[in-house]
Amino acid sequence: SQTIHQWPATLVQPVGSPLSLECTVEGTSNPNLYWYRQAAGRGLQLLFYSVGIGQISSEVPQNLSASRPQDRQFILSSKKLLLSDSGFYLCAWSSPGLLNSPLHFGNGTRLTVT
Amino acid sequence: GQQVMQIPQYQHVQEGEDFTTYCNSSTTLSNIQWYKQRPGGHPVFLIQLVKSGEVKKQKRLTFQFGEAKKNSSLHITATQTTDVGTYFCAGDAGNNRKLIWGLGTSLAVNP
Numbered sequence A: 001s002q003t004i005h006q007w008p009a010t011l012v013q014p015v016g017s018p019l020s021l022e023c024t025v026e027g028t029s030n031p032n033l034y035w036y037r038q039a040a041g042r043g044l045q046l047l048f049y050s051v052g053i054g055q056i057s058s059e060v061p062q063n064l065s066a067s068r069p070q071d072r073q074f075i076l077s078s079k080k081l082l083l084s085d086s087g088f089y090l091c092a093w094s095s096p097g098l099l100n101s102p103l104h105f106g107n108g109t110r111l112t113v114t
Numbered sequence B: 001g002q003q004v005m006q007i008p009q010y011q012h013v014q015e016g017e018d019f020t021t022y023c024n025s026s027t028t029l030s031n032i033q034w035y036k037q038r039p040g041g042h043p044v045f046l047i048q049l050v051k052s053g054e055v056k057k058q059k060r061l062t063f064q065f066g067e068a069k070k071n072s073s074l075h076i077t078a079t080q081t082t083d084v085g086t087y088f089c090a091g092d093a094g095n096n097r098k099l100i101w102g103l104g105t106s107l108a109v110n111p
Helices: none
Strands: A003-007 A010-013 A019-026 A032-038 A044-052 A055-058 A064-070 A073-078 A087-094 A109-113 B004-007 B010-014 B019-025 B031-037 B043-049 B055-058 B061-065 B071-076 B085-092 B105-110
Touching (some): A010 A019, A032 A073, A073 A087, B004 B085, B019 B085, B031 B071, B043 B055
Parallel strands (some): B010 B105
Antiparallel strands (some): A032 A044, A032 A087, A044 A055, A087 A109
16 A cells, blocks of 8 residues: 655754755655645645656745655755745645546644744 | 635534535536545545536535536534544646645534
8 A cells, every 4th residue: 555754743943944854655656746835724735746756846936946856755845944934744645647636645744934 | 816715614513413515616627626634634535526416425424516517515414523624625627737725614523
């Protein structure tokens, strides 16, 4: 069966510090991978998605970036965090092919920028 | 732009009462998905509706997709405390465009 791992679970970082969140998926090949952010426990905002290694689509211009160095690894990064980057970051995967097949989310990372 | 409106934003019920949340899209959807997020947790996929007028049931949960494929509802019969959480709908407008998420309905259940 497929599993998704996301870490760390919580993170407190000062403004201006770098960020690296990692997500890996097991049990499937060539999944579609996504990074979402959820602010204030409400709506989900798509940040990035990837349909294959090295292929990244950005949905919202900001100081975040994503990379997919391996088929089942997705990384979210920032060189300098802003206060507004605080939130709940969720990695998700879906079956290869159709971009909007059902999403399977990781446990998320709660990021607080101080 | 394309939007999915979800109502109500919050709902507080007594255990045993029914609950319904509604999603309305500004555009025709190829499918709609429903997710549940428990407090402090991550969204979990519940179901996907594809066909016009489709009705699917999962135990006490009934999902409907409108005839015009622009609206959907989730109905819970006889709520239990385990139903607490936020229910999201997400619409797929097709052509590999990104999912359009509703803002969710937060359900609280008094025991």
